[in-house]
Amino acid sequence: MEHISNISGLFIENLNSLYGTEQKQFEILKKLKEAVKSEEINFLIKEEEDIKVNQINRLNEVFGLIGIPPKHKENFAASEIIRHGLYNVKHARNASVSDFEIINALHSIIRYSIANYSTALTYARQIGEEEIVQLLDVNMEEEKLAIEKLSSISMEHFHKGIVDPQHN
Numbered sequence: 001m002e003h004i005s006n007i008s009g010l011f012i013e014n015l016n017s018l019y020g021t022e023q024k025q026f027e028i029l030k031k032l033k034e035a036v037k038s039e040e041i042n043f044l045i046k047e048e049e050d051i052k053v054n055q056i057n058r059l060n061e062v063f064g065l066i067g068i069p070p071k072h073k074e075n076f077a078a079s080e081i082i083r084h085g086l087y088n089v090k091h092a093r094n095a096s097v098s099d100f101e102i103i104n105a106l107h108s109i110i111r112y113s114i115a116n117y118s119t120a121l122t123y124a125r126q127i128g129e130e131e132i133v134q135l136l137d138v139n140m141e142e143e144k145l146a147i148e149k150l151s152s153i154s155m156e157h158f159h160k161g162i163v164d165p166q167h168n
Contacts, residue, residue: 011123012066016073018116019059023072025109026052028082032102037095040153041102048106048146055139062132075116081108103154107147114143 004010026049033045063070085105092098117140124132 007123007126011120011127012068013073014116014120014123015059015062015066016071017075017078018113018120019056019063019070020073021075021078021109021113021116022052022056022059024075024078024082025113026056028086028105028109031086032089032105035089036099036102038099038153040156041099044146044149044153045102045106051142051146055142058135058139062135065129065132065135078109078112081105081112085109100154103150107150110143110146110150114140114147117143 004013029045029049029052033042033049036042036045060070082105085101085108088101089098089105092101117136121133121136121140124130124136
């Protein structure tokens with residue numbers, strides 16, 4: 001990390017981290033799509049891929065507004081969340097458990113993104129970047145909607161008895 005001396009530096013560092021995380025998520029969605037068994041979850045992952053493209057485009061627009069190119073900065077926390085999720089998917093005992101692990105992995109990384117968007121929005125508001133606030137807010141709202149969809153799908157599958165809560 002470069003030496004950061006003000007809120008603008010923190011903001012740019014956060015944006016680069018978000019940019020790297022969103023790109024990594026896009027790559028991971030392709031891997032998860034290969035592992036998913038449920039058509040409903042597969043459809044959600046496809047939707048998420050399209051959303052990620054739009055989110056990355058909006059982040060590129062944010063970088064354009066502040067006049068600097070984005071840097072693909074690896075976010076080690078996000079990488080670890082993703083690595084852990086993929087490990088659990090790979091080692092699931094059956095297809096139903098695997099699908100739930102996919103939902104769990106997506107939940108975890110999206111919640112992490114929401115936290116990072118919240119921080120970026122705080123910085124953008126503090127430095128008076130209202131146009132950037134609007135762009136970042138759209139991304140964060142999309143992430144929140146994805147969580148709602150994942151939760152709904154998870155509960156539907158659970159109530160349909162796809163996973164027996166008494167047996168692993």
